[in-house]
Amino acid sequence: MSAITLPHRTEMLTAFASRDASYDGVFVTAVRTTGIFCRPTCTARKPRPENVEFYADAQGALLAGYRPCKRCSPMTPAGQAPEWADLLLRAVEADPAHRWTDTDLRSLDLDPGRVRRWFQRHHGMTFHGYHRARRLGLALGRLNQGEALTQAGFAHGFESDSGFREAFSRLFGEPPGRGRHRNVAFLTRVRTPLGPMIAGATTAGICLLEFADRPMLETQLERVRSRLGCATAPGDHEHLAHLKEELDGYFAGRLERFSVPLVVAGTPFQTAVWRQLGRIPYGSTTDYQAIATAIGKPAARRAVGRANGDNRLAILLPCHRVVGRDGTLTGYGGGLWRKRRLLELESTPTPDAG
Ligand SMILES: [Zn+2]
Structure with missing residues (x-):
């Protein structure tokens, strides 16, 4: 090893x-x-x-x-939700319209402060914030299916029409009426051996996969919203479940090709580069010039480099397989050490398929 x-x-x-x-x-x-x-x-x-x-x-x-250490239990897999958080998240999914109060949390033997800190750390928002965003995401789905505004709000635990409007505008940056027929990209955290990633999916497929600590993440979320004309909300989706399964296989060295559907949406030039990235075989590398030539723009080597850096689907469109002409690693948005580890993983002989 x-x-x-x-x-x-x-x-x-x-x-x-x-x-x-x-x-x-x-x-x-x-x-x-x-x-x-x-x-x-x-x-x-x-x-x-x-x-x-x-x-x-x-x-x-x-x-x-x-x-x-007894305090931080480093034997528990990284990023795995503690049992209480798992139960709480499942309770939220089972009845998203329920309005959770601190009293509800205490009745489950949960300290509201601890819950708040855990959600802040793992989801970047409080539990109540997470829950509100989740309810709004579901309400938006119902609006898109043509349900009346008030009904959609009530069904997800917003007692007043104005309360629903206000919460909706804060999260999505526009009032709910205009959200009609808009797409939602559901976002979730995915844990990987290289640290947590943020994944996004619309009904068409995976539209985002980025390392959670990447400085570009906010920009990329903004690009998803503007490029796909969609709002973003925390949540789950069958494509995200499919992606997690495939990523587990990939990191275990069992999976070389992803089959989860991808949303490859950029300028025509970016799209051409990104599709070309998808053709670099597992276990091999190429360089910017070869990609520029392959897409019929041999003089556009630098622009290829930029499009490569703007890739929103890390690992899935393997921009980590692009290296310098002399084989040096060159840059990687997620950090060079991650690029090195991905290439190491792909060059390790696959364990016997069972
Ligand atoms: Zn410790």
Whole structure:
């Protein structure tokens, strides 16, 4: 088994110091002076940097003789929702119109503050914010099916028409009347061995797959909204379930080609480049010039590079398979260490199919 590439030590120290949740699952930290290993997000007091060692996973730290921290439980798979959060999310899906109060949470033995912090960290919003966005996403779906505004609002637990309008406008940036016939891209977090990703799907297919810590993420979400003329809301979709299954297979080295439908929507030039990316075989690499030539624009090497950087479907349209002419890795939006790990994964012989 080949050694796994880790991000730079300075990058990991910064992530550890700031308890950056996007690195959860990317590495664990082990402290020489205590013999304990932790997640990057551990809330325990931070040790001195010179005493910290980094491992790609819990197994590595265990093999080096460290024991798991009791506070952050680094043996639980990264990004996996704790049991209580899982139950709560399922309760929300079972009855999205129910209006959750702090009293409801306490009756389930959940501390509202802890719930709020977990949702803030993992979904970038409070539980109530998440729940409201979820209800709005569903209400928007019903509006698109031609249901009357008031009905759609009431069905999802908004008592007054004005309350519904206001919440809707805040989330989607326009009043609900104009949301009619608009598409919704449902967004979810996907955990991967390279850190969490954000995936988006419309009824047509997957329209977004980006690493959650990528600085471009906000811009890309904006582009999804304007390019596809759709709103975005947290939620689930059969395409997202399909994608998660395929990503698991890909990272396990069992899957070389994705079959989940993709929404490839850019300028005609971008679309041509992106489709060409989709033709680079698993396990091989190419360069910008070869792509420019393949799409019949041999002089457009630089523009190909830009279109490559604007790819919204990381891994699915494998822009990580584009390297310099001399084989150097060149840039990658998700960070060079991720590009290196993806190429390592693809060059490792596939385990015997069972
Ligand atoms: Zn810890």
